Amino acid sequence: MKILFIGGTGNISLSVSKRLLEKGEELWLLNRSGACSELPGAKFIQGDIASLGSAEQTLAKHHWDVVVNWVVFTPEEAQRDIELFRGRTAQYSFISSASCYQNPGPTAIITENTPLENRHWDYSRNKMAAEHIFNAAFKSEGFPITVVRPSHTYSRVIPLTIGGWDEYTAVARMKAGKPVVVQGDGHSLWTLTHAEDFAVGFCGLLGNKKAIGEDFHITSDFFLSWNEIYQQTARAAGCEAEIVHVTSDKICALNTEYTGTLLGDKSVSAIFDNTKIKSLVPEFKAKINYAEGIARTLEWFEADPRRQVISPETDAFIDRLILLEGR
Template sequence: MDILILGGTQFVGRHIVLAFLAGGHRVSILTRGQSPDELPENVERLRGDRTGAGGLDALAGRAWDACVDVSGYTPAAVRRSAAELRDRVGRYVFVSTVSVYAEPGRHPVREDDPLLPPAPAEQTEVTGASYGPLKVACEQIVQEAFGDRATILRPQIVAGPFDHTARYPYWPDRAGGGGETLLPGDGEDHVQVIDARDLAAFTVRVVEQGVGGVFNVAGPRLSWAHFAGVLGVRQPLWVPAEALERLGLGFRELPLFLPEHSEQAGLMDVDASRALAAGLSLRDPAVTARDTRAWSAGAALTYALTPDRETQALAAWREEQAG
């Protein structure tokens, strides 16, 4: 099949490109050419920018069996690509997010749960607060333009090699360093991610099988105690959520941690049964941890919680307990 990827050089898009190539398909990518490109030579590079004048000229006169949109963040950009490609691609797969849900405290979060109000059509600024509403608006544009030829994927936090967000990599890297490790909560909270390679393989599957609809894409839901074992943490020191707050440690310093009864905790309890029934296959979480640690060893990632700050936080916690 002939596949067009909007984006494709970074993390999720890169894995999707590689998965289509591994399946024997021909891949074209449309990018602005501003990010490092380490893709194989047999990928066709097209240049364009959906937000600029003449930004989609490189697509003129072309047709593809499917388009996978991994770089659609604003309604204006997605409306433009949807209009341009409506009659020239067989299927449009839009990579969205579980952040579209209006009630992220639900357990579990399912595809039919209420969504956030869509962002205004003219909104272009992507922030933590606007990200979900923007994706809701983009989903609606794709569904309106393509109908049953639209596939919406709502991934959980994505993990694995090439993850320069440094959210998931913090944990296998920290565990690999050995010694006493600050861990959030009491071990009974939960963590859930999706390996980028599993997301990519499922993307290929929905294209090859012509599967439409909306799918949460999430991996195994693990207790933090189980996750610590997967990571190989040998000396865990559990610090309760309320103590972390007093110590000034939040999601930025301890990524992936959402206390079990917090307003966002449902995002660590995402129901992927619909995707599993459609062929989503999940690898062992230990493989994700191992491969991420191997990749990040040479990635020079920077983490918000430095070893010095972790040592200070643990000392403050011990002092608090003693006092």
């Protein structure tokens, strides 16, 4: 297949790109740098998808079996891509988000039939609006959309709530014997998916005609409490986690930037039924548990001191939360 990725070198997409190349697919990547040393064998187009006129000119001579834009976040960007790739691809995959699901929903387990609703997070509402644009185009003109909703997928990010992701702050605190903050009582259950596992399910959808007009989430079947997530992260770092529990409401009251990611996502349990993706991609099965996955992630961070970013602002915020709890 001739596949175009817009992006393709990020936390999730890099693992997908590598898998496609291993499978012998013809992978093209459109990005601003026009290169990635970790993807030998890929073909690159240097450009900016946000510059519609330039992108049209750059891509005009191509027809694709699959297009995946890893960086569509708004309904306006969705409409732009429909105009750009109409008649130029046999399949277009939109990367949405499992944070779009109503949670708590009507059942404890999230399926693709769970309603889409998130009143706390603009990011999720914009993803939902983009889904609506793509689905309307499928119904009105047959635009070949496949919607995929990842949920907290990691490989080169640290999936901790405060002081994680592209920061090393929380890990550095634990290694120094300092306490870290976990939202709520730490007992709610959460699903973390390694990008290499996600890649198996996602690649199985590409070029699959049965996936056109459908939506899928692709997540691990393993789930842990937030206390366990922090404890396993600490053990992978060679230490133990001293946890202080702070309610999500209190965290968000002190810093509204956490409102979306906490009240709109991580403050409640999230467990997924992956029956739909498994029915279409039988080879998909999550194999990498969190203890193994986070050990790989920390090994990558610690291979280069420049990756070990410690934010003084985040560090001070954690200290403030702990102080307010009387610790």
